[in-house]
Ligand code: UDP
């Protein structure tokens with residue numbers, strides 16, 4: 582099989598018919614010698630998405646779908662699709678038509694030129710709030726600075742990857758998925774194509790602020806230990822300052838005997854130290870929470886219905 586298209590779906594009933602039509606037209610126009618498939622992963626939608634997928638699957642045997650038992654999140658939906666993808670090349674694309682399917686031929690073309698990953702980089706983002714654009718911009722730049730691997734900035738999961746990369750991803754069992762980071766970590770020759778991101782065609786974003794914060798923390802904790810190091814360093818710095826202040830206090834008390842009952846300084850140092858300690862404990866907690874999630878070894882997702890065969894357990 583030449584090409585698999587993996588599409589995470591969360592309440593996308595308004596977009597699925599148009600998405601399917603456009604994907605089909607684009608792929609058929611590519612004249613691939615082999616076969617292709619569309620893998621839709623329904624991530625616990627509560628609208629008519631599943632019914633639509635069943636209908637598409639009954640009419641078109643290239644349509645495969647997986648239905649999760651509940652909402653597991655975008656990254657896990659993509660992972661599930663990758664687990665079942667059979668193509669030599671796999672495209673990951675959003676269901677809301679913000680990633681234009683018409684870019685597929687170019688992505689595929691570039692992959693054939695000897696890349697293992699070709700990601701689509703957003704030249705612009707229309708129809709997203711200024712707050713979202715700003716937080717995304719800051720987040721990607723921050724992440725690029727604090728991780729050892731180079732995660733391209735302003736890039737979502739819209740990309741094409743080769744089978745080699747898919748097999749490598751299947752060997753990464755982490756629970757807190759941050760796929761774009763994992764793909765950067767895997768390495769090989771990676772290229773990029775620029776495009777203009779348009780507004781979501783129908784429906785509403787499934788990414789609440791809560792999900793975005795969690796996603797951001799997953800990305801940072803999975804690929805950087807810098808926050809832990811900052812906690813340690815600020816601990817040392819604060820202790821150092823406290824030690825100097827202590828010396829000064831002793832000096833003032835016993836040598837110059839020029840001292841005031843120091844309520845203000847006492848309060849400030851207690852509050853400051855308390856704050857620093859809580860932050861440090863919180864940072865450590867973020868890492869421990871992820872450690873314990875991985876130790877539990879739960880399956881990443883539960884499938885309640887599918888017309889795909891179970892994941893192909895290729896040895897890499
Ligand atoms: N999505 C998902 N599970 C979720 C949230 C989103 O599978 O919990 C899907 C959604 O259907 C879309 C893609 O992930 O195909 C990107 O989500 P969305 O467009 O809501 O994110 P945004 O573009 O606003 O960042």
Ligand code: MG
Nearest residue numbers: 675677679781
């Ligand atoms: Mg979107």
